[in-house]
Amino acid sequence: MARKPFIAGNWKMNLNHLEAIALVQKIAFSLPEKYYAKVDVAVLPPFTDIRSIQTLVDGDKLLLTYGAQDLSPHDSGAYTGDVSGPMLAKLGCSYVTVGHSERREYHHEDDELVGKKVRAAIKHGIKPILCVGEKLEVREAGGHVAHCVEQLIAGLKGLKPEQVKDHVVVAYEPVWAIGTGKVATSTDAEEVCKALRGALADKYGAEVADEVRVLYGGSVKSGNIAELVACDNIDGALVGGASLQADEFTKLCALAAGGPLP
Numbered sequence: 434m435a436r437k438p439f440i441a442g443n444w445k446m447n448l449n450h451l452e453a454i455a456l457v458q459k460i461a462f463s464l465p466e467k468y469y470a471k472v473d474v475a476v477l478p479p480f481t482d483i484r485s486i487q488t489l490v491d492g493d494k495l496l497l498t499y500g501a502q503d504l505s506p507h508d509s510g511a512y513t514g515d516v517s518g519p520m521l522a523k524l525g526c527s528y529v530t531v532g533h534s535e536r537r538e539y540h541h542e543d544d545e546l547v548g549k550k551v552r553a554a555i556k557h558g559i560k561p562i563l564c565v566g567e568k569l570e571v572r573e574a575g576g577h578v579a580h581c582v583e584q585l586i587a588g589l590k591g592l593k594p595e596q597v598k599d600h601v602v603v604a605y606e607p608v609w610a611i612g613t614g615k616v617a618t619s620t621d622a623e624e625v626c627k628a629l630r631g632a633l634a635d636k637y638g639a640e641v642a643d644e645v646r647v648l649y650g651g652s653v654k655s656g657n658i659a660e661l662v663a664c665d666n667i668d669g670a671l672v673g674g675a676s677l678q679a680d681e682f683t684k685l686c687a688l689a690a691g692g693p694l695p
């Protein structure tokens with residue numbers, strides 16, 4: 434089956450709610466509705482922006498979707514500073530990134546916690562974008578494929594094949610390519626994305642593996658997106674820096690849709 438490309442903009446810890454409104458308005462204005470037939474687009478702002486974006490998307494019936502960058506594995510309780518799946522669901526979040534390398538690195542999230550968060554997202558009807566990726570030393574030692582497959586299988590622990598098929602998005606983000614300007618070559622990215630899909634096929638069956646969207650992330654821009662999505666197993670991108678500029682992000686989405694540029 435042909436998987437519809439998906440571009441998700443991970444804003445990380447950038448833009449307050451007023452800046453968020455301005456950026457979403459610009460994206461909505463510059464990416465005409467016809468493109469959404471060929472590409473799904475989401476923005477993943479900081480928690481503090483989500484309510485404003487919800488109001489804008491609902492009010493103006495925008496076709497782009499939105500989500501969060503993290504969630505608690507718990508539904509509620511004494512977890513100071515955390516935000517739960519039910520709260521994000523109430524805000525209309527469609528997606529949440531889980532296991533981003535910055536959370537694994539700065540918040541010491543391990544595969545077990547990542548798996549709990551994936552299950553919490555699905556429980557509340559939010560699609561997890563499960564991020565996997567190796568550090569440079571792992572790649573240099575030739576262990577990148579095994580490392581990413583291991584993170585994938587651990588992150589999906591306890592899920593039924595239908596849950597994986599209907600809800601999960603996978604993002605391969607080599608840590609050495611994030612925010613460094615060093616994009617993996619499309620051959621390198623395809624190698625890992627193909628292996629991730631192969632691992633999904635082995636564990637959950639070919640039908641599941643055929644449906645799940647596998648994204649690439651790490652220094653994606655309008656200049657390299659076309660080459661990436663032309664690969665058989667790369668279904669779009671998780672975009673950091675380039676998602677903060679409306680013109681660049683719009684161009685990138687249009688190219689993922691197969692063009693022409695708006």
Ligand SMILES: O=C(CO)COP(=O)(O)O
Nearest residue numbers: 443611612651652673674
């Ligand atoms: O981490 C990323 C997206 O989640 C990638 O960030 P950059 O696109 O800024 O390299």
